[in-house]
Amino acid sequence: MAKSRSRKKEDELSVFDPSAHELVPKHEKLSDKEAKAFLEKYHATMKELPKIYINEPALRPLSVKAGDIIRITRKSRTAGETVFYRGVVDE
Amino acid sequence: MSTIFKQYEGKIPQQLLDEVKENLPAKITDAKLKKILEEVQQEYDAAVVDSGECVGLVCAESIGEPGTQMTLNTFHFAGVSEMNVTTGLPRLIEILDARKTIKSPMMEVYLKEPYKHGEDIKKVAEKIKETKFEEYIKEVTIDVVESTMTVTLNTDRMDLVDIKIDRLMKVLSKSLKGFTLKKTGEDILEIKSNSKDEPLKEVYRLREKIRTIYINGVRGVTQVLPVKRGEEYMIATAGSNLKAVLKMDEVDTTRTVSNDLYEVEEVFGIEAVREQAIREVIKVLDAQGISIDIRHILLVADAMTMAGHVQGISRYGIVKDKPSVLARASFETPLRHIFNAAMIGERDPLNSVIENVMLNQPVPVGTGLPGLITKVKQ
Known part of the structure; x- marks a missing residue:
C-alpha cells in the first residue's frame, strides 16, 4: 500500500466534504464574542484546549484561522448529545 | 411546563430531560414537576465524577483487567475461510497504540441506491477489488x-x-x-x-x-466480500484505501469506513478518528463478550485525539507530550528520558501524580488536589 500520510499534502480528495459522514459530528466556529465568553467561563487559555489542525478535512467547509475555537456537537453514548471544544492550531 | 424544563437545560443532560418528559403522568402540577426535576438534578450531580478523581487510573485498571481474559487468537471471518481478521488482544493493542500499519486493514463499503438492494453486487465488488x-x-x-x-x-x-x-x-x-x-x-x-x-x-x-x-480496481484491496447486513447489502474488503473507494460512483460516502485510524484521520478528520476508535474498541470487546463501561473507552479515545492528531497510548504517543520528566521516565525507557532532560537542563515542577509518588509526597488527586488559602486579617 503506497499511500502518503503527510498531513500537508494536498490532493484531489481535498475537495471532498466529510461533514456528511456519520463519523463526523457537527463542527461550528465560535464568534469572537462567544469565544471570549467561553474562555472566561472555563478559566481556560487557548493553549489548554484540545487541538484541531487548521487543514483538517472536517474544517474545510468553515473558514477558520489559527486561534479560533471550534464547537463540536457530538452524539454521546452516555448523555445523548455533548458539546466539545477544540482550539485551531496551525501545525 | 416547558418553561420549567427550560430552566434545567444545561444543568441536566438533554437525554435525561427527555426521559423525564416521556415518563410524566398526563396531568401534573408545576410544583410537583419542579420537585421531580430538582430530585433528578440532585441524583445527576451526585453521579457526576468529582473533580480530582483519578479517572485515568480507574480507566487503566478497568480496561486492563478484562484485557487479561481475552484470547490471543485471530478468528476467521464469518463464513469465508480466507479472510483473516485480527481480533482480541492483538487488535486492542493495535488500536490503543495507534499502530501505523495494522495487521488486517479492512473497509466496510456501503452502497448507494440501487446497488444497496443487491443489484449487481458482485459486479460492484469485483470493481473494487484490485x-x-x-x-x-x-x-x-x-x-x-x-x-x-x-x-x-x-x-x-x-x-x-x-x-x-x-x-x-x-x-x-x-x-x-x-x-x-x-x-x-x-x-x-x-x-x-x-x-x-x-x-x-x-x-x-x-x-x-x-x-x-x-x-x-482499488489499489490495496486484496479481497472483497458482499455481505447482507439487515435489509441492505454492503461490501466488506480486506485491504483499505478509503480515498480511492470514496471516489467511486456506487459508494455511499456518508457511511463507508475503514478500520485504519490514520486513513480515517486523513479523510474525515480527528473527530471521526475518535468515534471510529471507540467503535473499533467496542467491536473487539463485544466479540470477546467483555463488558467495560463505555466511559473508560471514551476517555481513552479523547486522550488519543487530544493533540489534534492520532496518538497512541505509548511512549511515542501521549506519553511523549507529558510535561514532567519523571512522569515520562516512569513509563518506558527511563534512562533515556533522564539523560536527555539532564542534557538540556529540564525543570520538573512536580505538578502531576507519578512524580510525586516517586518523591514520596502527597499526590494532587482527590483531597490532595486543593491547597489552603488563608485570609490574612488586616
Whole structure:
C-alpha cells in the first residue's frame, strides 16, 4: 500500500466534504464574542484546549484561522448529545 | 411546563430531560414537576465524577483487567475461510497504540441506491477489488522459434467487470516497453520482443512480469466480500484505501469506513478518528463478550485525539507530550528520558501524580488536589 500520510499534502480528495459522514459530528466556529465568553467561563487559555489542525478535512467547509475555537456537537453514548471544544492550531 | 424544563437545560443532560418528559403522568402540577426535576438534578450531580478523581487510573485498571481474559487468537471471518481478521488482544493493542500499519486493514463499503438492494453486487465488488493481469489470463504459450508469447484471455472474467480487450491492451502497452503488442483474435494477444540480441530470454522474463501488472480496481484491496447486513447489502474488503473507494460512483460516502485510524484521520478528520476508535474498541470487546463501561473507552479515545492528531497510548504517543520528566521516565525507557532532560537542563515542577509518588509526597488527586488559602486579617 503506497499511500502518503503527510498531513500537508494536498490532493484531489481535498475537495471532498466529510461533514456528511456519520463519523463526523457537527463542527461550528465560535464568534469572537462567544469565544471570549467561553474562555472566561472555563478559566481556560487557548493553549489548554484540545487541538484541531487548521487543514483538517472536517474544517474545510468553515473558514477558520489559527486561534479560533471550534464547537463540536457530538452524539454521546452516555448523555445523548455533548458539546466539545477544540482550539485551531496551525501545525 | 416547558418553561420549567427550560430552566434545567444545561444543568441536566438533554437525554435525561427527555426521559423525564416521556415518563410524566398526563396531568401534573408545576410544583410537583419542579420537585421531580430538582430530585433528578440532585441524583445527576451526585453521579457526576468529582473533580480530582483519578479517572485515568480507574480507566487503566478497568480496561486492563478484562484485557487479561481475552484470547490471543485471530478468528476467521464469518463464513469465508480466507479472510483473516485480527481480533482480541492483538487488535486492542493495535488500536490503543495507534499502530501505523495494522495487521488486517479492512473497509466496510456501503452502497448507494440501487446497488444497496443487491443489484449487481458482485459486479460492484469485483470493481473494487484490485485486479492484476494474471486474473484475465486463460493460457500463455511461448513460441520458441518465433520468440513470441501468445496470451489467451479469460473472457468470462472480463465480462464480469465490463472490461474490453482494447482497454486491456491500452493498460498493458504502458508497462510493456520494448515489446510489441498485437491483437490476433477475439481473445488472443500476441507479444513480441523488440530486442535484437536475446528476444526469447526477454519473452520468458516477461511471462512472469506480466502477471503482476495492475489492471483495474482499488489499489490495496486484496479481497472483497458482499455481505447482507439487515435489509441492505454492503461490501466488506480486506485491504483499505478509503480515498480511492470514496471516489467511486456506487459508494455511499456518508457511511463507508475503514478500520485504519490514520486513513480515517486523513479523510474525515480527528473527530471521526475518535468515534471510529471507540467503535473499533467496542467491536473487539463485544466479540470477546467483555463488558467495560463505555466511559473508560471514551476517555481513552479523547486522550488519543487530544493533540489534534492520532496518538497512541505509548511512549511515542501521549506519553511523549507529558510535561514532567519523571512522569515520562516512569513509563518506558527511563534512562533515556533522564539523560536527555539532564542534557538540556529540564525543570520538573512536580505538578502531576507519578512524580510525586516517586518523591514520596502527597499526590494532587482527590483531597490532595486543593491547597489552603488563608485570609490574612488586616
